[in-house]
Structures are given as C-alpha cells and as structure tokens.
Amino acid sequence: MLILQALLNGILLGGVYATFSAGFSLIFGVMGVVNIAHGEMIMLGAFVTFYLFHLLGLDPFLSLPLSFGLMFLLGYLLQRLVINRVIGAPPIMSYILTFGLHLVIANTALLAWTADPRTITTAYSGASLSLGPLHLPVVQGATFLFCLAIIYGLHFLLNRTQVGRAIQATAQDREMARLMGINVGRIYALTFGLGAGVTALAGSLVAAFRYVEVGMGLPYTIIAFCVVVLGGMGYIPGALIGGLVLGVVGSLATAVFTPGWSMAITFFLLYLMLLFRPAGITGKGIVE
Amino acid sequence: MRRLVSLALALALLLGMGLGTAAWSAEYKIGVAVPLTGLFGKDGELIRDAYTFWAETVNAQGGMGAAGKKAQVKLIFRDDMSDPQTSAKLVEQLITGEHVDLLLGGFGSGPIMAASAASERSGYPMISGAASSNKLFERKFKYYFSTLGKATDEVKGAVDVLFTQNPKPQSVAIIGANTPFTADACQGFKNFAEAAGVKVVHFELFPPTLQDYNTMLEKAKAANPDVLLVGSHLGVALRVMKAMKEIKFAPKAVAFSYGPTVPAFVQGMGKDAEYVFAASEWTPNLPYTGPLFGSAKDFNQAYFKRFNRYPDYVEAATVAGALAQQTVVEQLGLTPPIKAEDRVKIMEGLHKLDLNTFYGRVKFDPEGANEAHPPVAVQVQDGKLVNVYPAEAAEAKPRYPMPAWEQR
Numbered sequence: 001m002l003i004l005q006a007l008l009n010g011i012l013l014g015g016v017y018a019t020f021s022a023g024f025s026l027i028f029g030v031m032g033v034v035n036i037a038h039g040e041m042i043m044l045g046a047f048v049t050f051y052l053f054h055l056l057g058l059d060p061f062l063s064l065p066l067s068f069g070l071m072f073l074l075g076y077l078l079q080r081l082v083i084n085r086v087i088g089a090p091p092i093m094s095y096i097l098t099f100g101l102h103l104v105i106a107n108t109a110l111l112a113w114t115a116d117p118r119t120i121t122t123a124y125s126g127a128s129l130s131l132g133p134l135h136l137p138v139v140q141g142a143t144f145l146f147c148l149a150i151i152y153g154l155h156f157l158l159n160r161t162q163v164g165r166a167i168q169a170t171a172q173d174r175e176m177a178r179l180m181g182i183n184v185g186r187i188y189a190l191t192f193g194l195g196a197g198v199t200a201l202a203g204s205l206v207a208a209f210r211y212v213e214v215g216m217g218l219p220y221t222i223i224a225f226c227v228v229v230l231g232g233m234g235y236i237p238g239a240l241i242g243g244l245v246l247g248v249v250g251s252l253a254t255a256v257f258t259p260g261w262s263m264a265i266t267f268f269l270l271y272l273m274l275l276f277r278p279a280g281i282t283g284k285g286i287v288e
Numbered sequence: 289m290r291r292l293v294s295l296a297l298a299l300a301l302l303l304g305m306g307l308g309t310a311a312w313s314a315e316y317k318i319g320v321a322v323p324l325t326g327l328f329g330k331d332g333e334l335i336r337d338a339y340t341f342w343a344e345t346v347n348a349q350g351g352m353g354a355a356g357k358k359a360q361v362k363l364i365f366r367d368d369m370s371d372p373q374t375s376a377k378l379v380e381q382l383i384t385g386e387h388v389d390l391l392l393g394g395f396g397s398g399p400i401m402a403a404s405a406a407s408e409r410s411g412y413p414m415i416s417g418a419a420s421s422n423k424l425f426e427r428k429f430k431y432y433f434s435t436l437g438k439a440t441d442e443v444k445g446a447v448d449v450l451f452t453q454n455p456k457p458q459s460v461a462i463i464g465a466n467t468p469f470t471a472d473a474c475q476g477f478k479n480f481a482e483a484a485g486v487k488v489v490h491f492e493l494f495p496p497t498l499q500d501y502n503t504m505l506e507k508a509k510a511a512n513p514d515v516l517l518v519g520s521h522l523g524v525a526l527r528v529m530k531a532m533k534e535i536k537f538a539p540k541a542v543a544f545s546y547g548p549t550v551p552a553f554v555q556g557m558g559k560d561a562e563y564v565f566a567a568s569e570w571t572p573n574l575p576y577t578g579p580l581f582g583s584a585k586d587f588n589q590a591y592f593k594r595f596n597r598y599p600d601y602v603e604a605a606t607v608a609g610a611l612a613q614q615t616v617v618e619q620l621g622l623t624p625p626i627k628a629e630d631r632v633k634i635m636e637g638l639h640k641l642d643l644n645t646f647y648g649r650v651k652f653d654p655e656g657a658n659e660a661h662p663p664v665a666v667q668v669q670d671g672k673l674v675n676v677y678p679a680e681a682a683e684a685k686p687r688y689p690m691p692a693w694e695q696r
Binding site (some may be wrong): 006010013114117121125126127130135215223229250254255258263 | 325327328329330484492493494495497498499500502503504506507510522523526527530533534535536550552556558559560657693
C-alpha cells in the first residue's frame with residue numbers, strides 16, 4: 001500500500017517538476033541558453049502568490065494570471081537588456097551570465113525579504129480525498145491538473161499558433177527565420193518571457209502547499225536540469241515524461257529505501273542518460 | 289634652563305595626553321562578530337538587539353564593574369555575513385585592530401564554531417546564546433561558553449513533557465533533516481526516549497532538499513507510533529505539519545526541536561498549528577530572577593518597551609551570556625583596559641560561575657555548555673505559544689492527546 005501511495009505522490013510531484021522544467025527546456029531549446037537563474041523565477045512567482053495572499057487575501061490559484069504576467073514582463077525585459085548579449089556566444093558565457101543573475105536576484109530577495117520561510121494556509125489547505133486507503137491531497141491534485149493544462153497549453157502554443165511556429169522556426173534556424181521576415185530579437189524576448197512566466201506559475205502553485213523562501217530556487221534549478229536531460233533538452237512534452245519519471249523514482253526510493261536515496265538515484269539517472277541517451281528518453285531532445 | 293622648561297612642558301603635555309587617553313579609554317570595548325546579512329541575517333539582528341539591550345541597561349546603571357569602579361560599555365558590531373571564515377577573520381581583527389577588551393558570541397553553530405576557534409587562540413572568553421551544535425563542545429575549548437545546552441540535550445523538555453502524560457506514550461517515531469543541528473536533536477530524542485523506556489519504532493533522517501514529504505511521513509505513520517518527534521528548523525516544521533494533515537497522520541502528539549517558537553510558524557499555519565509541542569530554553573512566565581533585569585517577566589516587559597516586540601528564547605540566552613561575563617568581571621574587580629592575564633582569570637571565573645538570572649541558572653560544564661539549565665517545553669494553544677513544562681511553573685496544562693484531523 002505504501003508503494004501505491006508513493007506512486008501516487010510521485011505522479012503528483014512529477015507534474016510540478018514538469019511545469020517548472022518546461023520553461024527551462026523552452027529557453028534552452030530556442031536560445032541555447034542554460035538558465036541557471038531558473039529557480040529564481042520559481043521563487044519570484046511564489047513570492048507574488050504569497051504577497052497577494054497575505055496582503056489582499058487572494059486565493060493562490062487566482063494569483064496565477066498576475067504571477068504569469070509579472071514574470072513574463074520581467075523575463076521579456078531581462079532577455080532584451082541582458083541575456084540577448086550572449087546569444088550565439090559560447091555556452092560558457094550564458095552560464096556565467098545567468099549564474100550572475102541567480103546571485104543578484106537571490107541576494108536582492110534576501111535583502112528585501114530575509115531568509116524566513118513563509119507559508120500560505122487557506123481553508124482547504126491540507127484537505128485530502130480518500131481513495132480507499134490512499135490519500136489524494138486536494139491542493140496537490142489541483143496543482144497536477146493545472147500542470148497538465150500548462151504543459152498542454154505551451155505545446156499547443158508552439159505547434160498551432162503563428163507565434164509558436166515563429167518560435168520553432170527561430171529555434172531551428174535563426175538566419176533562415178530572419179530571412180523569412182521573423183523579428184528574431186522579439187521572438188527571443190517573447191520566448192524568455194514565456195519561459196519565465198510558465199516557471200513562475202509553477203512557483204505560485206508550489207507556494208500553495210509548500211513554503212516560500214528566498215533560497216528555494218537553486219534546488220529547483222538542479223531538478224529542472226535533471227528533468228530536462230531525461231525528457232530531452234528543448235522538447236516540451238519531454239519535460240512531462242522526465243518530470244513524471246523523476247517524481248515517481250524519487251518517491252519510490254523514499255518509500256523503499258530512505259529519503260537520502262531519492263536524490264542519489266536522481267543523479268545516477270542523470271548520469272546514465274548523459275552517457276547513453278543524451279537526447280532524452282524520447283530521443284527528441286537537442287544534442288550539441 | 290630653556291631646554292628644561294621645554295622638556296617639562298613636553299612631559300606635561302605627554303602626561304596630559306596620557307591622562308586624557310586614560311580618561312577616553314575608561315570604557316569596556318566589547319567586540320561582536322554577528323551575521324547581519326546572509327542566511328542568518330534576521331537572526332543576527334536579534335542578537336544585536338539583545339546585546340544592545342544589555343549594554344543600555346548596564347550603562348543606565350552607571351556601567352560595568354564593581355561598585356566605585358564602574359565604566360561604560362561600548363559594543364562594536366561587525367557583520368560576518370553568516371560566513372564562518374569571515375566571522376573568524378572579524379574576531380581576529382577586533383582583537384588585534386580594535387584592541388577590544390572582551391568579546392561576545394554571534395549567531396549560528398557554523399559562524400560561532402569558526403569565530404570561537406579564533407578567540408580561543410587569542411585567549412579571549414566567548415559566550416554565546418545562539419549556537420548549540422554538539423561539535424562546539426566536543427572541541428573541549430577552555431574559553432568558549434554557551435548559555436544554551438548541547439543540541440542533544442536541548443530537546444529534553446519536549447520529550448519530558450510527553451512522557452509525563454497519562455496514558456504515557458509507549459512508542460515514538462523520530463524523523464529529522466540531516467543537518468548537524470537537527471541530526472543532533474534527533475539523536476537527543478532517541479537517547480531520552482530510550483532512557484525513559486519508550487520504544488523507538490521508526491528513525492529516519494532525510495536530506496534538507498527532500499521534495500516529497502508525504503511519502504517520507506507515510507513510512508512514519510505506518511510504524512504507528514504514539515508520538516512523532518521531529519528534528520527541525522522552521523521550514524522543515526512547516527512542511528512536516530502540512531504533509532501530516534494531507535495524509536491524515538495524527539499521533540497522540542507531535543513535537544519539534546525548533547521552528548514552532550518562531551512567530552512565523554503560528555502565523556503561517558493558523559489553526560493547523562494547534563497541539564504542536566516544541567522544545568524551548570526559556571519562557572517569560574518561568575519563576576527565575578536575578579541581578580540587573582529582575583525577573584523573567586520584568587525582562588520580557590522591559591524588552592518589549594525597548595523594541596516593541598517580545599524576546600525569543602535565543603535573545604534571553606544571549607543577554608544571559610553577556611550578564612554572566614559582566615558578573616565575573618565585577619567579581620574580579622577589573623577596570624578597563626582588560627589585560628591578557630585578566631582574561632585568563634575571567635575564563636577561570638566563568639568555569640566556576642554559578643549564577644541565578646532572569647533566564648534561569650547559569651553554570652557551565654567543563655566543555656562550556658550550560659548544564660544547569662532546566663528543560664522547557666511549549667505548546668501551541670488557541671493560536672498562542674504557552675509554556676507547558678516544567679509542570680510546577682507551567683502556564684497551562686498540555687493538551688494531549690491530539691485529536692484526529694477530521695475532528696478539529
């Protein structure tokens with residue numbers, strides 16, 4: 001029974017992993033930028049939700065549009081003013097730049113908000129449905145549905161809309177896209193905004209059932225990296241597959257062995273994938 | 289003759305300057321390396337407030353020293369940015385650059401571990417009230433003291449209060465984050481449970497970055513313990529409570545080593561914080577009284593008057609540390625500047641000290657931990673932290689057992 005419950009917990013966790021990794025994958029896929037400040041987007045989204053809840057009493061799920069909007073704007077501006085300078089430069093440049101961004105954002109947040117963990121408790125926090133002997137926490141269940149919707153929405157946007165096709169075209173061949181009349185600079189900024197916005201949504205969602213603190217970002221960046229390698233760099237549905245695999249493996253490891261093993265096995269999987277299948281489980285990832 | 293006059297003048301000038309210098313230095317310079325930014329920035333501010341409160345109280349009464357030899361106290365704070373190496377460097381700089389008379393400890397086992405190694409080398413006593421990792425004491429330093437107990441002993445209050453309940457719990461599950469302070473706390477839980485003849489049915493440490501708390505707690509639940517004991521900081525305490533509710537895990541009681549005494553816990557968890565026990569070192573209702581501040585209650589009120597907030601137990605412990613050092617300086621009848629040989633005497637005096645204060649008894653064991661401090665436990669009742677142990681001084685009876693989640 002513990003195993004079944006761990007499986008369920010792992011799937012719920014996987015949905016969250018997928019959502020905050022999708023933006024990471026998108027940004028890498030289109031721009032070739034590994035965004036080390038990715039976790040900070042999650043943290044900022046979580047703080048937006050926290051403050052809307054505490055200052056205005058706004059339900060965490062209702063804060064999603066604002067969280068997306070604010071972070072889209074920040075992402076758009078960051079790309080235009082900062083990230084754009086390293087597009088096309090060797091990857092190490094983007095590592096250094098986004099690592100710097102990570103430090104700047106995390107430490108500014110530390111100055112502004114201090115290191116205290118904060119939490120959101122609503123009337124329905126902690127409620128759970130009983131499925132026989134299994135517990136399905138309501139907030140985590142709802143979060144999972146939102147996550148599926150976000151991944152699907154992102155996939156739909158990329159494949160079925162004009163902007164999405166432009167983004168894909170830019171990802172495939174920047175010069176050719178430019179010749180076809182696509183404003184590549186604008187597409188890059190849009191992509192980064194979109195990535196940041198979706199990532200902030202994940203932050204807002206986890207704020208509802210975990211805690212919010214300025215140092216929460218980096219562990220998420222590391223997990224996003226593992227998820228995206230598993231699912232295939234730059235392939236959005238791959239984030240869902242990678243997220244579910246990592247979520248389930250982590251929870252099962254916790255149940256069967258000890259919680260310490262969940263991270264160890266995660267990194268072991270990462271190692272195996274990089275060694276034997278660098279394009280991800282689906283083989284649709286980008287390998288450079 | 290002229291030469292003689294000028295020599296005399298020069299001598300007078302020098303003497304005057306000397307006297308002047310003596311007059312200016314008629315104060316105790318006390319250095320503190322404390323985190324004001326970084327991970328422990330917020331906590332470090334509490335420590336700064338605590339020492340400031342002590343110094344202002346001392347200075348308002350004429351200063352530190354035996355009657356007739358009092359001198360003002362001047363605190364010199366340096367921000368160690370929560371970094372151990374910086375903390376050690378700043379302590380060295382305070383000693384060699386600022387020529388401070390005395391030191392006091394900052395915040396956090398990591399920074400204080402490094403800072404106290406520097407002060408030990410220079411023969412400066414350092415008392416802290418905000419670090420309790422067992423490793424601090426295993427070094428057997430002569431000049432390091434703490435008004436807190438060791439981390440393994442600090443949880444005693446939370447265990448004692450539970451094991452005096454009726455019916456007595458027969459089994460405990462122990463979980464905790466695998467970081468030095470919280471792992472020590474778990475070891476303490478285990479030692480005290482075993483000593484009380486209570487079975488430990490589940491013991492598991494988890495990485496602080498653990499993602500899925502629900503599965504980890506399902507395992508503890510499956511062991512069906514009467515009581516859950518958690519080695520925690522605030523963040524871990526928050527996540528454990530949330531996960532317990534989600535999986536409907538309601539043992540007879542849950543107790544945390546640290547976290548619930550931070551106001552953010554009750555503020556953030558709301559009604560779900562009810563019934564939670566936590567270990568503590570001090571609460572203002574305890575019947576302690578001593579020099580300078582009067583009773584625990586008086587201290588609490590005066591602190592509120594100064595900062596518009598009530599002190600945490602860490603702040604009380606920090607003030608008690610400054611008070612302990614002050615007491616020894618006064619016993620020895622020292623005056624500033626304090627010389628190296630005086631500091632040896634202060635160190636020896638501290639080892640012999642047995643002092644009753646508003647914070648309780650302060651008596652250091654040979655390793656420098658406060659061995660005389662009685663264990664204290666608090667419980668969240670009706671949205672407030674109330675002292676429930678030791679029983680003779682408790683504000684309220686513990687609420688035990690905790691009802692099932694559906695019934696609250």
